[in-house]
Amino acid sequence: MSDLESNVVVPRSELEARWAKCRRFLPEVAPQAGGMLCFSRLQIYYLSGSFVNGAVWLPLEGEPVLFVRRSYERASIESSIKNIVSFRSFKDIAPLAKEAGQPLTEVIGAETAGLTWQLGEMLTSRMSEYKFVPGDNVLALSRAMKSEWELEIMREVGHLHNTALAEVLPELIETGMSELEISKYLWNIFFELGHEGIMRMQTFNEEIFLGHVSAGDSGIYPSSFNGPLGLRGVHPVSPFMGSGDKFWDENTPLAVDCGFVMEGYHTDKTQLYWSGPQSSIPKDVLDAQLFCQDMETLAAENLKPGTLVSDVFAMVMAEADKQGYMDGFMGIGESKVPFIGHGIGLTVDGFPPIAKGFDLPIEEGMVFALEPKQGIPGVGMVGVENTFEVTPDGGRCITGDMHDIICIE
Structure with missing residues (x-):
């Protein structure tokens, strides 16, 4: 564990309030979805408190999972999320989520604006067994x-x-x-x-x-x-x-x-x-x-x-x-x-x-x-x-x- 400390940490209570807001709006925006998967750095920051490259899985219940490409150490210093894991490819997300005790659901609310068309196609090809539905309004309503x-x-x-x-x-x-x-x-x-x-x-x-x-x-x-x-x-x-x-x-x-x-x-x-x-x-x-x-x-x-x-x-x-x-x-x-x-x-x-x-x-x-x-x-x-x-x-x-x-x- 690093001895480094962050100069600012988003309080755990603040993050939990944000998760609760997203969970309030998800059934309205995407009623079939069992959780949200977010990709843009800004939405990752909103949900985790760390502006890192990766993704966040926010299930309807339980602790979110923060997947990090860079930097795992930074995320561990700045975020109070308990499930922080390193990953390299979209195909790693599902098994890592299951390992963290928060398996992905069959239908996922996706932050579609957080990916380019190229990355979106890559995501769906690597995770073809899951159905992705737009969930951007969940984040828009929550952040409002x-x-x-x-x-x-x-x-x-x-x-x-x-x-x-x-x-x-x-x-x-x-x-x-x-x-x-x-x-x-x-x-x-x-x-x-x-x-x-x-x-x-x-x-x-x-x-x-x-x-x-x-x-x-x-x-x-x-x-x-x-x-x-x-x-x-x-x-x-x-x-x-x-x-x-x-x-x-x-x-x-x-x-x-x-x-x-x-x-x-x-x-x-x-x-x-x-x-x-x-x-x-x-x-x-x-x-x-x-x-x-x-x-x-x-x-x-x-x-x-x-x-x-x-x-x-x-x-x-x-x-x-x-x-x-x-x-x-x-x-x-x-x-x-x-x-x-x-x-x-x-x-x-x-x-x-x-x-x-x-x-x-x-x-x-x-x-x-x-x-x-x-x-x-x-x-x-x-x-x-x-x-x-x-x-x-x-x-x-x-x-x-x-x-x-x-x-x-």
Whole structure:
């Protein structure tokens, strides 16, 4: 046994609560399955507390089994799972699970998003006697429900996030800076405050690096990222942060939409800045910004247990239509996105999105990023984004209480 110790260990009680949540949802998502088999490192971490290469078998009852390719020693230090075994091939999983006292069941709920097509075919060929059914929604629903342990981390992340964007960055930026210069200032602030650097996306083939720093019409520049705020980015192959060739001109907006992450948990926040005094903001720009803030408030007030996620989306969209903002709301033209917010936690794009068709009842402990934004041709993008914890009284913001435009004179 190694004498090494981990600097952070996910409590056994926290892991057991996660297993219980998955076991709650598995009969709803895959009623024939006798357990879940997970493969992606993030889901392995969620269920075991160690970010290793391998798989986790979570039966409906009893102790899970953590199969590890690399590193067994690391997993043994970090995870409190009692059944940790080394393995080399998918064909080893069944006999090792049986040896650990937790044999696989005939029907298995599989994390299908955790494998490429190539690896999926390899899995089914090596384990042809088992039937695999999709179980991804089990994990999505479980991770949407945050424990108090997780919420405590996210509240601290949100506090530091707000400190960076609302207090520190405004003291350092000025008109005439390039988007890339502002991005570098922000990275330095984030790292000083404890940002871990690596942010994660759940959606296949989606990437993120810092976020979007968009001056003026960059805010309505076409984006390959699934969000309303456009950006030019560093380069076509790195469409993140900001461009070194795009400068923040006088009397224009600067939209900074960047995530913050610590201990694996993210918050999301967009802060809008204006290069000039409050009096220089055109009425249509200010009105659009205030409309977005009102929509954020409307959505947050309705993030109550029992309310359907789709109903929150519908009421915000109805209000946008009523007030005449539909054309640029949540993006312009093909850049418009079909949601007004999303779950957040171990990934930025957490489940569920606040969108049409997601008739899922909101529950206390869920956390959402609300991001109403308005594209204005010839100007850019205005709006707001903050992260909210669901309480019995509605969404409580954990990324600061001041959501107005910050003017830099």
